[in-house]
Amino acid sequence: MSVKSTAPRRTTRGSAAKRRSGEPGLVQLLTPQGERVEHDEYAVDLTPEELRGLYRDMVLTRRFDGEAVTLQRQGELGLWASLLGQEAAQIGSGRATRPDDYVFPTYREHGVAWTRDVDPLNLLGMFRGVNHGGWDPNENNFHLYTIVIGSQTLHATGYAMGVAKDGAESAVLAYFGDGASSQGDVAEAFTFAAVYNAPVVFFCQNNQWAISEPTEKQSRVPIYQRAAGFGFPGVRVDGNDVLAVLAVTRAALEHARSGQGPMLVEAFTYRMGAHTTTDDPTRYRSEDERSEWAAKDPIARLRAYLDREGLADEDFYAGVDTESDALAKRVREGVRTMPNPGPMAMFEHVYADGSALVDEERAQYAAYAASFEDAETGGNPGQGH
Amino acid sequence: MTQTMAVAKALNESLRKALESDPKVLVMGEDVGKLGGVFRITDGLHKDFGEGRVIDTPLAESGIVGTAIGLALRGYRPVAEIQFDGFVFPAYDQIVTQLAKMHARALGKIKLPIVIRIPYGGGIGAVEHHSESPESLFAHVPGLKVVSPSNASDAYWMLQQAIECDDPVIFFEPKRRYWDKGEVDVEAVPGDLHRAVVVQQGTDVTLAAYGPMVKVCLEAAAAAANEGRSLEVVDLRSLSPIDFDTIQASVQKTRRLVVVHEAPVFYGAGAEIAARITERCFYHLEAPVLRVGGFHAPYPPARLEDEYLPGLDRVLDAVDRALAF
Numbered sequence: 001m002s003v004k005s006t007a008p009r010r011t012t013r014g015s016a017a018k019r020r021s022g023e024p025g026l027v028q029l030l031t032p033q034g035e036r037v038e039h040d041e042y043a044v045d046l047t048p049e050e051l052r053g054l055y056r057d058m059v060l061t062r063r064f065d066g067e068a069v070t071l072q073r074q075g076e077l078g079l080w081a082s083l084l085g086q087e088a089a090q091i092g093s094g095r096a097t098r099p100d101d102y103v104f105p106t107y108r109e110h111g112v113a114w115t116r117d118v119d120p121l122n123l124l125g126m127f128r129g130v131n132h133g134g135w136d137p138n139e140n141n142f143h144l145y146t147i148v149i150g151s152q153t154l155h156a157t158g159y160a161m162g163v164a165k166d167g168a169e170s171a172v173l174a175y176f177g178d179g180a181s182s183q184g185d186v187a188e189a190f191t192f193a194a195v196y197n198a199p200v201v202f203f204c205q206n207n208q209w210a211i212s213e214p215t216e217k218q219s220r221v222p223i224y225q226r227a228a229g230f231g232f233p234g235v236r237v238d239g240n241d242v243l244a245v246l247a248v249t250r251a252a253l254e255h256a257r258s259g260q261g262p263m264l265v266e267a268f269t270y271r272m273g274a275h276t277t278t279d280d281p282t283r284y285r286s287e288d289e290r291s292e293w294a295a296k297d298p299i300a301r302l303r304a305y306l307d308r309e310g311l312a313d314e315d316f317y318a319g320v321d322t323e324s325d326a327l328a329k330r331v332r333e334g335v336r337t338m339p340n341p342g343p344m345a346m347f348e349h350v351y352a353d354g355s356a357l358v359d360e361e362r363a364q365y366a367a368y369a370a371s372f373e374d375a376e377t378g379g380n381p382g383q384g385h
Numbered sequence: 386m387t388q389t390m391a392v393a394k395a396l397n398e399s400l401r402k403a404l405e406s407d408p409k410v411l412v413m414g415e416d417v418g419k420l421g422g423v424f425r426i427t428d429g430l431h432k433d434f435g436e437g438r439v440i441d442t443p444l445a446e447s448g449i450v451g452t453a454i455g456l457a458l459r460g461y462r463p464v465a466e467i468q469f470d471g472f473v474f475p476a477y478d479q480i481v482t483q484l485a486k487m488h489a490r491a492l493g494k495i496k497l498p499i500v501i502r503i504p505y506g507g508g509i510g511a512v513e514h515h516s517e518s519p520e521s522l523f524a525h526v527p528g529l530k531v532v533s534p535s536n537a538s539d540a541y542w543m544l545q546q547a548i549e550c551d552d553p554v555i556f557f558e559p560k561r562r563y564w565d566k567g568e569v570d571v572e573a574v575p576g577d578l579h580r581a582v583v584v585q586q587g588t589d590v591t592l593a594a595y596g597p598m599v600k601v602c603l604e605a606a607a608a609a610a611n612e613g614r615s616l617e618v619v620d621l622r623s624l625s626p627i628d629f630d631t632i633q634a635s636v637q638k639t640r641r642l643v644v645v646h647e648a649p650v651f652y653g654a655g656a657e658i659a660a661r662i663t664e665r666c667f668y669h670l671e672a673p674v675l676r677v678g679g680f681h682a683p684y685p686p687a688r689l690e691d692e693y694l695p696g697l698d699r700v701l702d703a704v705d706r707a708l709a710f
């Protein structure tokens with residue numbers, strides 16, 4: 001049974017979809033109630049298995065994220081930036097990529113990492129404070145998390161310029177936030193991408209907040225409309241609708257791959273949690289707003305659709321729950337047993353070519369540290385402080 | 386009138402007083418409004434002074450500093466907050482190529498009374514870019530003043546003085562000391578903004594430090610006293626200009642100097658101090674000026690910061706080496 005045959009395509013095509021979304025220009029394929037609607041320009045035709053796969057991805061991602069929040073509260077992580085509420089935006093866009101595409105995330109793209117087969121435990125190292133990233137970006141074509149807001153959009157653009165020079169048919173996907181849209185780097189990335197017709201898709205998760213500042217503090221026009229001024233297309237998609245995000249991102253990546261240049265996708269979504277575990281959103285936003293968005297939950301929406309169409313049964317949901325529990329357990333145990341780096345790790349990889357200065361400081365530090373070991377073992381009683 | 390308050394509260398009170406006493410003072414930055422800043426330094430100011438004076442800016446540091454320059458040209462006195470040390474760099478171009486030179490280029494016809502507040506330094510277990518000490522990168526630039534308080538009283542008064550100053554001031558706040566309490570006399574007449582202060586008298590070795598490391602040096606002095614060594618501690622307070630006279634007077638007494646900072650030693654403030662003090666006190670010195678500080682390596686992940694940050698032991702190790710000379 002394919003989606004095509006079950007979805008009442010004609011009746012809700014175009015204007016109806018627009019009317020339902022309540023937002024002109026917002027691409028939606030699944031209403032908050034889980035009804036399938038069609039759009040003039042963007043379509044997906046997924047098998048039931050693929051649809052269940054998206055559901056599974058979102059549930060597992062949310063579970064992993066929740067587990068990380070708990071681990072932070074327990075002191076196992078120093079910090080966590082939760083993606084709660086943004087699962088559809090991340091899974092939909094991540095699943096639109098091909099293995100040869102390259103992804104440049106911010107610090108919140110745990111769901112995208114999942115779709116790139118990055119081990120979730122790899123993401124936790126920097127939040128635990130044992131490394132600054134540490135995974136090999138080339139293993140999954142998934143760059144390190146970038147904390148300095150907006151920087152990675154330029155790296156993505158440069159990477160895409162390289163892809164084009166090589167004559168390769170890959171695309172680059174650059175994530176950034178609504179707040180990041182204000183950074184000069186992001187504007188420069190748009191400029192370079194446009195001028196060089198670089199195969200890059202700028203994917204903005206407009207989760208309505210940049211810490212305590214609402215999107216109105218960043219822009220007086222919808223963010224997707226910015227692209228027009230730079231000379232490439234922009235589109236706003238319902239970021240809590242995994243099908244629409246998948247369809248739009250696929251189309252955008254194809255646009256880039258086929259030599260038509262960059263595109264901007266604005267996924268309209270909501271940060272359901274705090275900015276990070278150190279943040280207190282009650283200081284700046286209302287509970288009403290949050291509950292309004294809770295009614296548009298991306299997972300509940302897809303589940304409603306699966307149920308409505310009879311595409312998943314209780315066994316399937318039970319299976320996903322079991323998998324979630326296993327993932328959570330693996331993450332918990334993995335984090336708790338994650339080794340601390342030895343102090344000498346500080347001096348590693350400062351230069352690819354090595355450095356006499358670093359070597360000298362390393363040796364001095366090693367001698368200094370050894371003087372304590374000597375003192376502790378009674379080897380050098382005169383020297384302890 | 387003396388009150389006990391944390392460094393964070395002292396900064397908050399200082400901003401409040403500045404906003405009250407001069408209608409041209411503006412507070413601007415990311416999340417400084419309703420949230421009161423991520424460290425709550427601007428807590429309550431948005432509510433009391435309104436968004437015309439306490440401004441949540443777009444997320445763009447070059448924009449914050451660049452527009453602060455324009456506001457200053459129009460007669461305002463902006464106090465800009467950079468959220469963390471590692472995020473000042475998008476604004477570095479505006480600071481170095483514009484802010485620092487504009488007064489000189491206009492042959493003194495315009496003034497740039499801008500304060501850029503930057504929480505800096507490590508010790509709070511943070512992720513990358515939240516623990517750095519980039520003060521030398523600013524002290525190296527002619528036209529900028531660079532200061533850093535180490536305690537609540539200085540936090541309160543030095544910020545007042547920085548806001549009153551007609552030159553641009555980069556105001557480095559030792560974030561791991563935000564919660565340290567101290568006495569603040571809000572009616573006292575403060576000393577010069579750029580004067581160093583001997584915070585602990587001693588005779589054997591001088592420790593010179595600023596910001597977060599002053600406390601470490603005071604603890605080192607207390608530990609050394611138990612071993613019969615008398616350390617003098619100078620709180621530099623200002624890195625540009627540096628009060629070399631106070632350091633010189635101390636070194637002429639103790640004949641030994643150890644400079645301590647979190648920032649990497651290589652090209653750090655300690656290098657400048659070592660050079661100048663060697664020039665001024667060559668015949669008084671019994672040992673070369675030693676430096677304790679960060680390594681020529683990126684600030685490490687949080688689980689290693691205790692190893693990276695100079696602590697009591699590393700300071701005392703340098704004291705031993707100075708005395709052994």
Ligand SMILES: Cc1ncc(C[n+]2csc(CCOP(=O)(O)OP(=O)(O)O)c2C)c(N)n1
Nearest residue numbers: 108147148149177178179180209210211472
């Ligand atoms: C250059 C820079 N300035 C400030 C910060 C501090 N900061 C971290 S996240 C954030 C808000 C980002 O908002 P947005 O781009 O909307 O992404 P979101 O966190 O909502 O995913 C800020 C100001 C930073 N990381 N980098």
Ligand SMILES: [Mg+2]
Nearest residue numbers: 177178209210
């Ligand atoms: Mg945001």
